[in-house]
Amino acid sequence: MELRHLEYFVAVAEERHFTRAAERMRVAQSGLSASIRALEKDLNAELFVRNTRRVELTDAGRALLSEAHRTLASAAAARDAVAAVRGLLRGTLAVGCEQCLGVIDLPPMLASFRRAHPGVEIRLRYAGSGHVAEQIRLGRLNVGFVALPGPAPEGVRLLPLAAEEMTLLTHPGHRLAEYSSVDLGRPR
Known part of the structure; x- marks a missing residue:
């Protein structure tokens, strides 16, 4: 599981739309979609119910969302801790x-x-x-x-x-x- 996949997952979950999530993350929609598919494959679970207008979280997606927020916050804190050791x-x-x-x-x-x-x-x-x-x-x-x-x-x-x-x-x-x-x- 890659942090980038979690970042894209959170963006789609919050935007409820792949195109808007891709714009928010400044990536091609195809790349964002591929990342979500890779995450779903890694977890062996569908995270979204997709239709032409919007996407909704599945039960697995809802379970992952709060943990994804915590994981991303912890990763940012780890980067900041290293920067703090360097005096920044x-x-x-x-x-x-x-x-x-x-x-x-x-x-x-x-x-x-x-x-x-x-x-x-x-x-x-x-x-x-x-x-x-x-x-x-x-x-x-x-x-x-x-x-x-x-x-x-x-x-x-x-x-x-x-x-x-x-x-x-x-x-x-x-x-x-x-x-x-x-x-x-x-x-x-």
Whole structure:
């Protein structure tokens, strides 16, 4: 099994389309298709159900997808570890962020990191906090800035960076409108 085969497999799985996956990976579709066939032969399992419009993962494909993400992340970490021994910090930092976080000014933070580590490519993805946390759990993101209402998913560690007061808006006739503050942890 080659890492290139796994990279192509992940691209097809995420794009749900061989042509778009080939464009994303900047390879000929025939080469990508041959790589997927070689991977299926190596695993002795069909990974996709193909039709003319899109492809869908089989049960075997779904089982492989999360492991492929982890394997590719581990391979990248191995390359970065060797570079670090040579005194270089390089690789890719995948960052997820909730779009509406007002207490974190992310662009200057990322710019400062980039100046300090020009060999690191930063990939920023905006999504809801729950999705960002799940992507970290799956190994698709390295770090995320989120506002979770409860505990983090298993395998994800939360480190509080800031706190922000929230304001509750109600209609003047609502039963909570008479209070100057509300404890959300206690039902009324």
